[in-house]
Amino acid sequence: MKLRAPAKVNLSLRILGPRPDGFHDLESLMTPISLADEIEVETGIGQGVSVHCDDATIPQDASNLAAVAARQFHAHTGRRFVARIDIRKRIPSGAGLGGGSSDAAAVLVALDAIFETNLGVMGLEKIAASIGSDVPFFIRRVPAWARGRGERIEPVALPGTLTLALFKPPFGVSTPWAYKNLSASSELPGVDYAAQNWNGIEFVNDLERPAFEKYALLPVMKAWLRGQPECRAALMSGSGSTMFAVCEHRDAARGLVARASEYFGTTMWTSVCEAPV
Ligand code: C5P
Numbered sequence: 001m002k003l004r005a006p007a008k009v010n011l012s013l014r015i016l017g018p019r020p021d022g023f024h025d026l027e028s029l030m031t032p033i034s035l036a037d038e039i040e041v042e043t044g045i046g047q048g049v050s051v052h053c054d055d056a057t058i059p060q061d062a063s064n065l066a067a068v069a070a071r072q073f074h075a076h077t078g079r080r081f082v083a084r085i086d087i088r089k090r091i092p093s094g095a096g097l098g099g100g101s102s103d104a105a106a107v108l109v110a111l112d113a114i115f116e117t118n119l120g121v122m123g124l125e126k127i128a129a130s131i132g133s134d135v136p137f138f139i140r141r142v143p144a145w146a147r148g149r150g151e152r153i154e155p156v157a158l159p160g161t162l163t164l165a166l167f168k169p170p171f172g173v174s175t176p177w178a179y180k181n182l183s184a185s186s187e188l189p190g191v192d193y194a195a196q197n198w199n200g201i202e203f204v205n206d207l208e209r210p211a212f213e214k215y216a217l218l219p220v221m222k223a224w225l226r227g228q229p230e231c232r233a234a235l236m237s238g239s240g241s242t243m244f245a246v247c248e249h250r251d252a253a254r255g256l257v258a259r260a261s262e263y264f265g266t267t268m269w270t271s272v273c274e275a276p277v
Contacts, residue, residue: 094172096238
């Protein structure tokens with residue numbers, strides 16, 4: 001079975017505070033975007049999971065979230081199977097785009113269909129939450145508010161289609177590191193973290209504070225993007241390191257990507273996407 005596993009961006013991400021379980025309560029407006037990995041899941045009789053990925057930098061052992069998903073499906077349903085999972089990676093990792101989480105959700109959806117377990121959205125979201133905080137969002141793959149530690153999903157209609165230009169510098173940000181350093185972080189002088197409003201959406205990300213302190217290029221990118229004529233809003237997605245700019249149409253986003261590549265150099269990964277998909 002073949003599936004597309006879309007990336008996400010956080011249009012807004014507010015961290016409400018730490019929880020006794022070591023996670024943080026949050027409130028985030030998330031949307032799937034047209035950038036996607038391609039996942040193929042094949043099953044047979046027996047037991048065991050193997051993951052193969054065309055990107056050698058991605059772990060292909062039991063720690064890969066796609067493999068974790070297959071094991072959690074077995075744990076929750078009792079179904080025994082051999083699974084071979086092939087991932088064509090298009091979503092950069094360590095990027096705040098949810099690539100690993102989306103792959104995991106796609107594996108759950110595929111196994112539910114293959115074994116006709118009819119777990120439904122709620123059942124799948126429950127298994128998804130045992131894999132990672134971002135995984136439940138990718139079961140429905142629609143724009144949604146995520147609350148709790150990210151597992152409470154409330155679909156919402158966006159005011160319209162967004163065209164996004166994505167920019168990822170040649171380093172990633174560790175999500176546990178960003179959350180751990182949030183409370184001790186402070187705002188850098190001269191950097192604008194304030195909410196930006198465009199087309200009925202409020203764009204803001206509380207994790208910019210720790211990320212910008214450690215990775216000095218990120219606030220420079222944000223200020224540069226916000227100064228460009230095509231840009232309606234610019235901020236970091238999730239715990240970074242991807243920065244995205246909201247544009248009004250594809251040509252504007254393409255122009256912005258071309259200028260950014262000239263200014264920041266070609267080691268910067270870029271993509272033009274639509275949201276939602
Ligand atoms: O759930 P996930 O494995 O994606 O989370 C990675 C890490 O990010 C957690 O171990 C935790 O340190 C942090 N986190 C958090 N609060 C959240 C989500 C993630 O503190 N709501």
